[in-house]
Amino acid sequence: MLCQAASNWRIPIWILDQSPDFPASRLCDRFVEGNFKDYDDVLQFGRQVDILTIEIEHVNTDALEQLEQEGISVYPNSAALNTIKDKGLQKLFYRDQQIPTSPFQIFENKEELLNAIDVSINIPFVVKYRTAGYDGKGVQVVKKATDIDRVGDLPMMVEDLVDIDKEISVIAARNPNGEVITFPAVEMEFHPTANLVEYLVCPANISTSFNTKAKELAVEIIQKLDIVGLLAVEMFISKDGHILVNEVAPRPHNSGHQTIEGNATSQYEQHLRAILNLSLGPTHILQPSVMVNLLGADGYSGHAIYENIDECIDLNDSYIHLYGKTVTKPFRKMGHATVIDEDLSKARRKATFIKDNLIIKA
Numbered sequence: 001m002l003c004q005a006a007s008n009w010r011i012p013i014w015i016l017d018q019s020p021d022f023p024a025s026r027l028c029d030r031f032v033e034g035n036f037k038d039y040d041d042v043l044q045f046g047r048q049v050d051i052l053t054i055e056i057e058h059v060n061t062d063a064l065e066q067l068e069q070e071g072i073s074v075y076p077n078s079a080a081l082n083t084i085k086d087k088g089l090q091k092l093f094y095r096d097q098q099i100p101t102s103p104f105q106i107f108e109n110k111e112e113l114l115n116a117i118d119v120s121i122n123i124p125f126v127v128k129y130r131t132a133g134y135d136g137k138g139v140q141v142v143k144k145a146t147d148i149d150r151v152g153d154l155p156m157m158v159e160d161l162v163d164i165d166k167e168i169s170v171i172a173a174r175n176p177n178g179e180v181i182t183f184p185a186v187e188m189e190f191h192p193t194a195n196l197v198e199y200l201v202c203p204a205n206i207s208t209s210f211n212t213k214a215k216e217l218a219v220e221i222i223q224k225l226d227i228v229g230l231l232a233v234e235m236f237i238s239k240d241g242h243i244l245v246n247e248v249a250p251r252p253h254n255s256g257h258q259t260i261e262g263n264a265t266s267q268y269e270q271h272l273r274a275i276l277n278l279s280l281g282p283t284h285i286l287q288p289s290v291m292v293n294l295l296g297a298d299g300y301s302g303h304a305i306y307e308n309i310d311e312c313i314d315l316n317d318s319y320i321h322l323y324g325k326t327v328t329k330p331f332r333k334m335g336h337a338t339v340i341d342e343d344l345s346k347a348r349r350k351a352t353f354i355k356d357n358l359i360i361k362a
């Protein structure tokens with residue numbers, strides 16, 4: 001989607017990733033086969049470009065640091081990435097900066113966790129492996145003693161289980177001149193079992209004071225991490241009325257997909273504007289929207305087949321994005337659909353129709 005935005009301005013984009021089968025290879029000017037976790041691959045690739053950006057935080061940051069020293073513009077910067085990609089360091093950053101977040105402790109291994117239970121930590125709690133996982137894959141909720149059996153022996157950050165009223169996200173953008181702008185807050189509704197975003201509703205149905213606070217936090221964090229580009233700030237609003245930062249992602253994010261059709265500037269164009277040091281675009285909502293992730297159906301792995309696309313494309317004001325991943329897996333994000341409508345309940349009905357009918361099997 002970043003390549004699609006770049007093509008409007010004919011900005012040549014090079015991509016580094018593992019296989020030319022991956023969707024971006026068909027949309028970029030040059031695809032370089034390599035591993036973004038490998039020092040040499042990233043270094044060699046980065047030395048050939050003017051501006052380097054990322055779409056996943058688990059890249060080789062030692063190589064990015066070297067490239068920064070060689071004068072390449074790396075956005076976001078490697079130090080911010082190091083803080084963000086380790087959930088322990090990220091939480092320590094919030095604590096140091098007095099940014100509201102749920103109370104937490106860091107443990108090197110499972111034994112340390114077991115020793116702390118009933119001493120400094122009580123069930124229920126949430127375990128997050130410090131560096132493993134995304135889309136909820138490295139997150140385990142411990143609600144009863146037997147749940148502890150499933151906790152792995154890895155460095156972890158353990159935090160209080162928040163009684164969540166709403167999950168929201170605000171995406172901030174910042175350019176090298178220091179100009180900052182935020183997108184309106186969106187509400188995220190999670191899939192009951194897959195632990196990833198199922199529906200996203202824009203605008204979020206939250207009070208003005210939560211809206212203001214959420215934006216202020218997003219601006220504060222992007223400035224303090226000195227990030228150029230986008231920063232998605234995921235927050236919880238707790239049932240007892242607190243706003244807590246859960247985690248951030250320094251890149252185009254799932255919680256900004258609806259901006260393509262719903263907002264004055266898409267998150268992808270905004271990211272390009274930011275890293276190219278152009279003025280940032282207006283972010284206001286053109287139409288309220290509901291976004292639904294199109295996930296691989298449970299029980300199917302293999303070459304992707306899409307059922308009932310015609311009926312879904314027939315719906316008015318519905319925009320279907322299929323990413324062209326060749327292989328589907330249960331709950332893999334294979335695409336998304338955005339429905340715009342002044343009446344959010346109508347948008348939701350159409351989004352649900354698409355989710356229930358556009359089945360991705362193998």
Ligand code: ADP
Nearest residue numbers: 126133134135136137138139159160161162247
């Ligand atoms: P990931 O990086 O894998 O997306 P998150 O930290 O966003 O992991 O957690 C995934 C989801 O798990 C959250 O969106 C939320 O629904 C739930 N969750 C995470 N942390 C907590 C918490 N402390 N209390 C309650 N639920 C949580």
